[in-house]
Amino acid sequence: MGPPLLDISSPVSIRAQWARQHAIYGIKEEWNKLVRLAHGRRPDDEGLDLPELIEGDTLDEAPLKMIPKDGTAGGDLLAINVGIVGAGAAGLFSALVLEYLNTAQTSVKFTYDILEANMTKRSGGRLYTHNFSQQPHDYYDVGAMRFPKHAVMNRTFSLFTDLGMDFGSLDPNGDWANDPPLGTLIPYYLTNIDPTSGLPQEPWRFNNVNNWGSYSSIATENEDPWAFTADKTIQIDTRLLALKLSPGDIMTALLEPLRQQLRDDIKNQTNTGWQTLMSFDTMTMTQFLSSAWPASLPQPTLPPPRTGDVPLPPYNYDTIQWFETFNGGTNWYDQAFSEIVLESLDFDFPKPGDPDIEWYCILGGAQQLATKMEAKVNALSGNPSKVEYSSQVTALVQVDAMKVNVDINGGESKSAYGGETRSYSCVFNTTALGCLEHMDTTAVLFNSATRQAVRSLGYGPSCKVAIKFTRPWWIHDLPTGTAVKRGGLGHSDLNIRTCVYPSYNIYDPDSVTAVLLCTYTWQQDAERLGSLMGDDETQLRTLLIADLVRLHAPSNATPKQLEDLYLLIDGSYDSHFAWDWYKEPNAAGAFAFFRPFQFSEMWGKMIIPAGDVVVMGEHASPHHAWVVGALESAVHGIAAWCSMTATNNAVYAAAMKDVLDVLTNTDPNNPYVGLPPYMDLNMELWHGCLGAAVRQGMLEDRQEPLGRLTPNDRAGAEKQRAAALLTKLGIEGDFAKA
Template sequence: MSWTYRRITVAEMKSWLEWLDRLISRPVPFLLPERVGGRIFTHQFGPLEGGSQTDAAKYEYFDAGAMRFHKSPFMKRLTDLVERLGSLTEIPYVFADEHQATFLSYNGISITRKDESLGIDPDPFKVRQALIQPSNQPQTELEWLLVPSSAQRWLTEVALEEPRSLFKKDVPIQEAIRQLFEKYDCYTMRSWLTSRVFPPMTKPLTFPQIAWLRRSTDQVERLTRHSQKSSSVRRYRMTGQVKKLPNGTASSAWLQISRSLRYIPNNESSGGSSQLPLAMEQKIKSEVKKNHSVTLIRENKSTSQSPSSMTVVTNNDSCKEYAAVLCTLPFGCLSAMDLTGCSIMTENYSQWSSIRELKYTPAIKIGMRFKSPWWEERLGIIGGQSFSDLPLRRIAYPSYPKGHSKSNCLIASYCLLTDSLRLSSLVENPKTGTASATLIRLVMRDLAIIHNLDVKDIEEYYDDNGENCFVWDWNQDPFTMGGFAFYGPTQFFHQHQAMMQPAANGKLFFSGEALSSAHGWVVGALESAWNCVSTFLQSHQLKDEDGKLLHDKFLQQWPDLSNILGLKDEFVKLSFGSEKDIDRTAPDVSKCVMS
C-alpha cells in the first residue's frame, strides 16, 4: 500500500503507519521535500557568526506554520498523540499578554491593550466621523464599533448569537448541525452582517463599517470571505460553550509543543511544532521515500491474470503497483497530478470539481532574530500579539522558554489573504525564505510605528547579515500551494461530501485537514487521517491471520474519540452517510502487498 503525499500538515498518516506496518504488508510513504512535517514547519536560526552555541540558542526558532493548539476536548486526538510519543511535552502558549503591554495600531495611532481597556478615549483611532456620521445613525448605536475589543465581543456575542444558539437549545446535536447547514451555510460573514439588523442598531452595517471591522478585528478579516457556517463551527469547537460537552466548558488555555528536557541533546532546538512530526518519523518502521514527487496515479482494471491495482509514478519515472493508495495532498497539489486514469474526471466529476475549486488561504510569516528580546526589555511584553492595519498586520511574541527571559526570535508578521499576497512580492527567494532589503526596511519601519519607537531603537538590536530574517510564503510553496482550506458558502457540505468517498472503485482514498470539520488545525488532519484509515479498513474488510477484522483492532488502539466526548462528528456523518453507504465494491486486498 502506498501513502502518497508531499509537504502536508503533520504528514497526516504517520501516526497510523507504525500500527498498519505490524498488520499488513509494509506501507510506503512518499514525501517530496527532504524535511518531514509539511505545514508544520519550525525554522531554526543558525549559530551566530563568531559565537558559541549556548542554552539560549536552543530557543532561537519560530514556527513558520502551525504554532499552537487550544486546550479543549476537541484537541484530544492531538494531545493523546503527544502523550503516546513520549519524548514531547506541552508548554503554555501565551495568546494574550497578561500585562496588556501589546499594541493595537490603526490609522497611525498606537496604544497598548491596557490603554484600550481603561477606556480613557472612547474613539482611540479617530474613526467616529468616518463611520457614524455618514450613516445617519445615533452615535449610541455604534459606540461599540470604535474600540476593537468591544467590536470583537459584539461579533461573538451578538452577530453570531443566532447560529450559536442552536447548540445551546435542548435539541439533539445532529439536529443542531443539520439546521446550521440548512439555514446559515449560504452566507459569507459579509453577507450575514448586511442581511440583518443586529442590536443595538436600527439599520444594517454599512460597507465602511464592515471594512473597519475587517481591519480592526482579526477574525472578521478572514470571516468576511469565509462561510458564516464555518465561522459558527469554529466558535463551537474552540470555545467549548456547548452545554452537551460532558466535561463542562473547555479551558481557554493555549498550548505549544516542545521536547521534554531529558530528550534535548546539546546544541539542538528545544521545541517548535516540528518536534511532533520528527518524533513521529522515528516511530515509523517503514522507509519514508523523501524527494519523491508522485506525478501520476492510475487505476489498473482487473483481468483474468491479475487483480485490480493502482499504479504510482514518481518524478524519477519510477513506476510501481500497489493495492491501494491513501492520498493526503492539498487539493492544489492534487490538481497538478495526473489523475486521468482514476475515473475521477469522467465517472465522479464532483470530486474533480472539488479538487479544482477549493480555495486555500494565502498565508505568510516573517521571523526575525534579534540580539536580545527588545520588546521584553524595553516594553515588558511577554507573549501575546499586537495587531495593526500596517502591512505586518499581526506580530506574535515568544512565550518560551520557561523563566523570565524569553526567546530573542520574533514573528514580526503573520498575514493572510490580500495582505499576504502583497508582502509576498517582496520575498527575494521564496525557496530559501530570503527577504529582500526592501522587505526588511518595511518590517523595521512598521515595528517602530506599532511600538511607538524610533527605527534606530530597533535597528540597534538587529544584525543585518542575511541570516537573521526568514520569511515563508505558503502560497509560493510548490508543495502546498496555499496555507489551509478556506471554504466559502455551501462548499463544505458539497465538496467535503464528494471527497470523503473513495475513488478508483474503492482503491484511492483522500485525507487532509481540508476533509475535516476542523480544517486549518493540526487536529483536523488527525481527524481526517483517522477517518480515512477507518474507512479503508471497513471498505475492504481486511482481516488478520486469525480471521479477525483489522478495523476492530484499529479501534482498540485508536478509538473513536467522538464516543469519549459524548459527541459524534456529525460533519463527517452528514457528508459521508451511514456505514451502509460505504463503497464495498473494491476487490479484496487482505494481502495488501507491493509489487
C-alpha cells in the first residue's frame, strides 16, 4: 500500500488533490507510451519490465537534466514573443503574469499580443456585466457574479487586493453618493433573511403550489408541502419525505460516508476513500442514486441534531427527479458523481470548526475585474490599447520549434479584408474549447486525447435574463411575510427556475428603477428558455412576467391577489436583457461541466503542452466554472511551456530555470506566483518533457509522415524517434543501443 493519496487535513483542497493524481496518471500514461515505443514495444503493452517506466502513484524526478541545479543564466536576454488568444480572465491574467516575470528576473524578456475576437471593445469574456444605463445599480452580471472567500479562492482574492479592490458596504440609507467606489467587494447574500423575524423568507413554487420561508420551515408543517404525491401519479420515496428535510440536506447526508472515508485515509494511512471515489468516476449522479448502496460505504446518518439513518438507494425515477429539481437544473445529474462529491468538499461544507463561508459580489459588476486587469496590462506594457479587438483567430500552425503562425481574421490570404498572419514563439489559447474547435488547428501538435477533449469535454448551457423595473417592487410592494429585502433566491420548477435578488440594490428606495435577475437557468432549462431569445422577444417577456407572478404569489392566492400582483409587476416593467451563452460565438457554452470519465481520462492529458500551443482557461483547471480556475491554468500553462523550452539547449535551460524559480515562489499575497495546488515543479518538468516529445515527434512526422510507411518501417521509425528524444533528455538505456 502506497502513501495516502488524499489528505483532508491538507491546506490543498480535495478537488486539487484529486486533480493532482489525475495529472500524475496523465503523465504516467503518456511517458510510458514513449518508453515502450523507444524499446520497440506497442504503446499499450502493459508489461512493467522496462527500467524507464513510471510505476505506482508517485513520480520520480523528471528527466530534464539540462535544468541547472543552481546558478543563473548569463549573457543577453532571451526574447520570447507570446500570442495570447482571448482577453477573458485567463488571457488578461496570463499577460499580467508575463509582466511580473519581466520585473522579477533578468534572463528572459517576454513580449506579447492579446488577440480578442469581440468587436465591441469589451474584455473579460465570461466576466460580462450588462449596464442598462450609467445610473448606479442599473446593471446585472451576465456571467460570473459571486465569489466565496474560501481557501480555494485565495488567488482570486489576492488579485482583488493587487488591483486595489477593497472590501466595503453599501450605504444603508440608500444614498448612492455614500456608496464605496466601483470595484469594491460588497457582501453577497445567498439567502433572504426577514429583518423582523430573523428567519429565511424566500418564495418556493413547485407543482403549482406556493410556499414562503425556508425548505425546512415549510416542510415542518407538511412532509409533502408541494403535493407531489397527492394524485398518486408520482411516487417519491415516502421514507425521504417523512424526514421533513430538504433534498439538499438529504444529499449532504448521503455524500457524507464517502467524504468521511476520504478524511479517514490520512488517519489510517490507507487509500480506501480514493479508490472508492475512483470506482464511481464512471457513473453519473443519476446512476449512483438508482443503484444499490455500495458495500464499501457505511450507512449514512441524518445530520445533527437528528439521529437515525438515511433511507438508502436505489431510488426510483421520481425520487431522483425530486432531488435534481430542488438541487440543480434539469439534467444536472448527468454530470459525473465524482464532480458533485468534490464540489461539496470544496465549496459547500467548511471543515468542522470553520466559520461559515462569506460570499461577495463586485459593486458595478464582475466585469470591473476585467476592466481593472486590462487597465493594469495597459499601464505595465506602456500601450493604452494593448488588447487588439476585432481580431478573431481563425487558424494556428506549428511551423517549427518555437514558431507558431497565427491567422487573424482569415490570415494573409484575406488581407484585403483585414486578415493577417503573425508568428510567435508560443501561443496561449485561453478561449473556451468551443471557440478553439472553431479554429483550424490541423497543423497544431495536439495529440488525439487533446483533440478528443476539445470536441467532447462537457460544457453546460446557461441563460440569464434580467428585467429593469421602474421600482424595486419585491422589496417595497409585496405583502408582509413575502417581501424580499436582502438578496437571496426564488426557487421554482417554472420556466424561470431560479430568480436571483441582487445584493447591490437592497437599500434602494421605492422611487428609483431597479434590476432583477429574474431567471438563471442551466442545462435543459437554459436550452428551452434560450429558444425564445432573438430579435423578437415578445413571447419571452410575456412568459417572464407570468412566471414572476406565479413565483411571488402568496399561498392559496385569490384571483384578485393574482390580478393585483400581475398589474404591479407588468406595470413596473421597463426593459429586459437576455443572454444565452451557447448562442455567443465567442464562448459557445457557459462553463465546463465534466461528465463520467472526463476528469480521469481526458483532463490530465489536455493540460500537457501541445508543442508551443498551450491550452488555458477554467476548463484546464479542476476548479472549472470559477475565475480561480482560469487564473490557475495561466500559471500552470506558463510553467509547463517554460519547462518544455528548457529542453532546447543549455542556454534556454538556464534562462527558464530563472523563470521557474520566480513562478514557484510561494507568496499567498502575490497572485502571479505559486504553482496551482494540483501541480509542483517536478510535475511541470515532466510536462515539459512530454511537451517536447509531442513537438519533436509531430515535426518529424511532417518531414516523413509515419502514415506513408509500411507497418514494419513505421514501427522502426517510431522506435528511433522515441529513443532519440529519451537520449536528448539524458536517459541512458538499452533502447539507445539499437
